[in-house]
Each structure stands twice: as structure tokens, then as C-alpha cells.
Amino acid sequence: MKHALKPSQYAILIAIMLTASVGDSLLARGMAQVGPVDVHHLGLLWHALFNVYVDLGIVLLIGFFASYTTALSWADLTFVMPATAFGYVVIALLGRYWLHEQLSWSRWAGIGLIVCAVGFVAGGPSRTEHPELDQMDAGAGR
Amino acid sequence: MKTLLVQFAPTGSLQAWTAILLVAALAVVGEVMIAAGMQQLGDLDDIRAVKGLGGTIAAVLTNVRFVTGALCMALNFFTMLAALSLANLSLAGPAIAALTYIGNAVAAKFFLRERVDKRRWMATAFVALGVFLLSR
Numbered sequence: 001m002k003h004a005l006k007p008s009q010y011a012i013l014i015a016i017m018l019t020a021s022v023g024d025s026l027l028a029r030g031m032a033q034v035g036p037v038d039v040h041h042l043g044l045l046w047h048a049l050f051n052v053y054v055d056l057g058i059v060l061l062i063g064f065f066a067s068y069t070t071a072l073s074w075a076d077l078t079f080v081m082p083a084t085a086f087g088y089v090v091i092a093l094l095g096r097y098w099l100h101e102q103l104s105w106s107r108w109a110g111i112g113l114i115v116c117a118v119g120f121v122a123g124g125p126s127r128t129e130h131p132e133l134d135q136m137d138a139g140a141g142r
Numbered sequence: 143m144k145t146l147l148v149q150f151a152p153t154g155s156l157q158a159w160t161a162i163l164l165v166a167a168l169a170v171v172g173e174v175m176i177a178a179g180m181q182q183l184g185d186l187d188d189i190r191a192v193k194g195l196g197g198t199i200a201a202v203l204t205n206v207r208f209v210t211g212a213l214c215m216a217l218n219f220f221t222m223l224a225a226l227s228l229a230n231l232s233l234a235g236p237a238i239a240a241l242t243y244i245g246n247a248v249a250a251k252f253f254l255r256e257r258v259d260k261r262r263w264m265a266t267a268f269v270a271l272g273v274f275l276l277s278r
Contacts, residue, residue: 008187069202072180074187076256077173078247078266085243085269088276110275117268120261128257 005126009074013083015067021087023060025094030054075126082117089114158229165225165234166241168218173242174249175211181254182207236277240270 005013030053034044048054071080089111095101103111183189183205190198202208225234247266250256258266 069176069180069208070186072177073183074185077177077250077254078256078258078262081243081246082265082269085273088273092276104278106275106278110272110278113268113272113275117265117272120265120268124259124261125257128255 005075009071009126012067012071013080016064016071016080016083017086017090019060019064019067020084021090021094023057023064024087025057025091026053026060027057030057076128079121079124079126082114082121085114086118155228158225158233161221161225161228162234162237163241165218165221166238166245168214168221169238169242170245170249172211172214172218173246174253175207175214177211177250177254179205179208179211232277236274239273239277243270243273 030051031048033053034048034051068080068084071083092103092107092111096103179202180186183201186198186202189201193201222234222238225238229237243266247258247263251258256262
């Protein structure tokens with residue numbers, strides 16, 4: 001099992017956390033400006049594409065998907081999952097310290113649990129090796 | 143995105159829970175298929191070193207498992223819209239997130255053959271509970 005990650009791989013995990021959370025926040029802010037969209041007003045979705053927050057949010061979420069896909073090429077899904085969940089913590093902390101929102105005890109408890117979860121997996125291997133598959137690949141000349 | 147999705151309707155019905163389970167199942171299938179595709183391709187840095195960025199993107203976009211997973215995620219998005227017309231966001235959001243994290247761990251163990259040890263099970267449970275608490 002591989003254990004140590006390269007600095008560039010840590011950067012990818014941090015990019016996953018930040019792009020997902022900031023991208024969602026920007027989309028939420030943009031859509032709040034556009035107004036509620038329902039099946040009778042789908043034209044507003046076209047209008048939303050001209051909102052700068054929506055555009056920035058889409059760019060960041062494309063960055064998230066690229067980072068997430070890259071991480072899954074060298075790490076297990078169960079290793080990457082807590083990193084994606086850490087984005088929720090970033091959103092909550094942005095709300096608390098940037099927007100000065102009040103966080104209830106249950107939200108602080110949620111933050112604590114997700115931080116613990118990230119700590120659990122960060123201390124373990126990032127990838128499960130499958131030696132038998134590697135041998136088959138080697139035998140097939142790959 | 144949440145603003146886009148907000149619809150309010152009665153909650154807790156059998157229909158609502160069926161929709162929530164369907165959304166979570168599509169998310170699990172989508173994420174597992176994407177992970178399986180990337181597992182099949184291997185480290186993208188290594189591919190990029192040989193084929194360049196364009197070749198890497200082409201390799202990803204022509205991987206059947208990846209494309210299937212991406213389609214499932216797209217379907218998941220539209221099913222989520224339908225689910226939010228049946229269940230309140232305050233129920234559907236945390237329930238879908240928690241079920242998806244747990245379902246991903248189970249699917250990763252049995253389909254991706256990941257070694258999900260005690261440490262990772264605990265992390266999955268903590269994330270599911272943490273997301274649930276954060277969404278309250």
C-alpha cells in the first residue's frame with residue numbers, strides 16, 4: 001500500500017476542498033441574485049449564465065471535477081471522500097469568520113467529526129494495491 | 143446550486159424516501175464508476191508525462207467507465223430536482239449526503255476491492271454524521 005503523498009498530490013486534495021466549497025458558495029450567491037428557478041421559468045437559467053458569480057462558480061466546479069478525477073487516479077475513493085466532505089467545514093468556517101454567522105453547537109459538532117474523519121484517513125495509506133492485477137498486467141505486457 | 147434546487151413539499155412519505163434512495167444510489171453508482179475508470183487508467187501524472195495534457199483528457203473522456211459514471215452523476219442531478227419536489231431540502235440534503243458516503247464505502251469495498259479498514263469505516267461514519275449535523 002502506498003502511504004506517502006507527494007506535495008503536488010496534497011495540493012490536489014486542498015484544491016478539491018477549496019474549489020467545491022467556494023464554487024458552491026459562489027453559485028448560491030449568484031443564484032440568489034438571479035432569483036428562484038422553477039419549471040415555469042426555466043429561461044432564468046440562461047439569464048444565470050450572465051451572472052459573474054455563477055460563471056466563477058461554474059469555473060471552480062469544473063476545477064473541482066478535474067481535481068477529484070485526478071485524485072481518484074492515485075488514491076482510493078474511501079481516501080478521497082473525507083477530503084470532499086472537508087469542503088462543508090470550509091463553508092461553515094467561511095460563514096462564521098467571514099460572514100459573521102452564528103454556528104449552532106450541532107454545526108460545531110459536525111465540523112469536529114469531519115475534521116476527525118480527515119485525520120483518520122490522512123494517517124493511513126492512500127491506495128489499495130492489487131498485486132494479482134499488477135501481475136496480470138505485467139503478464140499481458142502492459 | 144442549493145438556491146436553484148429549493149422546492150418545498152410535504153416530507154417523510156414513502157415516495158420521498160424512495161426518491162432520496164434513488165438519488166443516493168445514482169450518486170454511489172456514478173462515483174464508483176468514475177473511481178473504477180480512474181483506477182483502470184492509473185496515475186494521470188504518468189499519462190500526462192507520456193501523452194501530454196490533450197492526450198490525458200482524451201484518455202479520460204474515452205474511458206467507458208468514466209463516461210458511464212459521469213452520465214450517472216448527470217442523471218443524479220436531475221433526479222435530485224425531482225426528489226426536492228417530494229421532500230424538504232432539510233430532509234433530503236443531509237439524508238442523501240449521509241447515504242451516499244456510507245454507500246460509497248460499501249461499494250468501494252465490494253466493487254473496487256478497496257481495503258476499507260476500521261480507520262476508514264470510522265471516517266465514513268464520522269463524515270456521514272458530521273454532514274448530517276452541519277446540515278441541521
